[in-house]
Amino acid sequence: MRLVPERQGLAYIDDETPQLGIALEPEFQNRGFGKLMMKAALAAAWQHGYQKVSLTVHPENPARSMYQACGFKEAGLRSAYHLMVAESAA
Numbered sequence: 001m002r003l004v005p006e007r008q009g010l011a012y013i014d015d016e017t018p019q020l021g022i023a024l025e026p027e028f029q030n031r032g033f034g035k036l037m038m039k040a041a042l043a044a045a046w047q048h049g050y051q052k053v054s055l056t057v058h059p060e061n062p063a064r065s066m067y068q069a070c071g072f073k074e075a076g077l078r079s080a081y082h083l084m085v086a087e088s089a090a
């Protein structure tokens with residue numbers, strides 16, 4: 001997760017929202033690690049006081065359903081990628 005100021009980054013929504021990228025080496029994919037990592041990343045963001053986390057994902061990436069299960073909601077399109085935003089419950 002990175003804070004990127006001045007409207008930089010495909011998932012930019014504002015200067016206060018970290019943009020998240022996630023990837024596992026192929027041999028570790030589809031074994032539940034991604035979901036665990038995502039939950040841990042969001043917990044860390046909320047713990048550090050951030051209110052939102054954003055990402056972009058290709059429309060055909062099956063990880064979209066995992067992001068939704070972790071609380072991300074569709075928030076528009078960015079260069080044909082889906083912008084998704086998770087919000088802290090606090």
Ligand SMILES: CC(C)(COP(=O)(O)OP(=O)(O)OC[C@H]1O[C@@H](n2cnc3c(N)ncnc32)[C@H](O)[C@@H]1OP(=O)(O)O)[C@@H](O)C(=O)NCCC(=O)NCCS
Nearest residue numbers: 022023024029030031032033034035036056057062063066
């Ligand atoms: C995206 C990524 C981090 C997800 O991590 P992961 O460990 O593979 O995903 P998980 O095993 O935790 O799966 C989470 C859920 O998504 C589903 N899922 C994930 N990848 C899938 C695939 N390729 N096909 C079908 N379902 C998939 C799983 O069925 C699982 O659903 P469940 O919780 O209902 O069982 C990983 O697949 C990856 O690194 N992919 C390549 C890079 C990439 O696409 N990064 C994201 C860019 S936005």
